[in-house]
Amino acid sequence: MWKKLICALVLAAFLGLQTVNGLYCYTCDSPSSCRSPTSQYCNVQTANTTSGWLRRIHSNVPSIVENSFKCLNLTYYYSQNNVKTQEILGCYYSSIPVCYLSLNVTNSYDWAKYCNTCNYDNCNRNPAGTLSKSSFTIVSSALLLILAKIFV
């Protein structure tokens, strides 16, 4: 009985840790640095940094500070030749409408935009981290099954 209970507690703690953990996002601020982005923990510092990067090329970035974060990949490129002019990856305050900001850079009228936001660890890199996401889900489901077995 005790063995089962401890087993269950350890598993529950593991599952809990996985979901309570904060968010990590790939972070970089130019097409060249985005060739090897680093993964950063989302907090007020890293989200503020992203707001600053967004402000370099957009006129209407709101001065939001909050404790809710998501990951971003915002890329501008010339549609004629797919050459990237701007690439911003990072954690951002989730109330900022990052995909709907107004560009205020001269000659940006012919830039095309790619914008992707997401909210699980390191999901903002291409190809997106779908593999690690689904394998995590599989591990979680397996553990839940084991938990269920212990108690039923």
Ligand SMILES: *[C@@H]1O[C@H](CO)[C@@H](O)[C@H](O)[C@H]1NC(C)=O
């Ligand atoms: C984040 O930005 C806000 C507004 O500019 C500022 O008040 C705050 O001190 C900054 N926080 C950090 C940790 O940089």
Ligand SMILES: *[C@@H]1O[C@H](CO)[C@@H](O)[C@H](O)[C@H]1NC(C)=O
């Ligand atoms: C765009 O607007 C922001 C905020 O008003 C400003 O800080 C920035 O210098 C502007 N950038 C350009 C290129 O005009």
Ligand SMILES: *[C@@H]1O[C@H](CO)[C@@H](O)[C@H](O)[C@H]1NC(C)=O
């Ligand atoms: C960001 O998105 C663009 C457009 O899909 C993609 O070309 C680029 O590789 C992405 N950045 C990273 C670091 O994955």
